[in-house]
Amino acid sequence: MLCLACSAPGSPLCFSCEQSLQRVPGRIVGTGNVRVAVSPAFAHCGAAARLVHNLKYRRSIKAGRLLAASMADLLPLDADVLVPIPRVLARRVSYGIDQTTVLARLISDITGVPVQTSLRTGVWHRRSAGLARGRRPVPAFEMCGLTPRHPVLVDDVCTTGSTLVGAALALGIDGIHAVVASSATGNASPIVHGLET
């Protein structure tokens, strides 16, 4: 069996990829009356970054399942629905996958919490990767259907948190929770016991 992150021998991860996984603490993003409590499964480095990449660009559902297993542990007890942050249509078409909806469905398989794809985004919005922090636009989302009472947002990577704040604004909920596969900011620390599968 080959490592789901780097394809070296090892399952589900090779020794070196397992050693590269880092924890990062949760944080609050947003200002004023919209705050999002973000719980990341991993720091966005090493194998975690490669697993996200393999899900997002290579449609590796097995990589997604590994990430989802760790994300499921982070759900608040009162979560009643999982709301994925949708990928814009142009990228869904280009890469043939909406990775956050896949992650939400995989978390749902583990926890039984249903998925509600109630957020809509446009055909395209400006790519935010590479823009300086503080200059990133808050992406616009629309809420379709009824707003759930205790939704949890699901995203693949959190950097500035502006995307999650945009989603919280669309839902009209202050103090919402989000679980993400990885966080690109925060002080990472090694995981002592490795990945639980």
Ligand SMILES: [Zn+2]
């Ligand atoms: Zn590996």
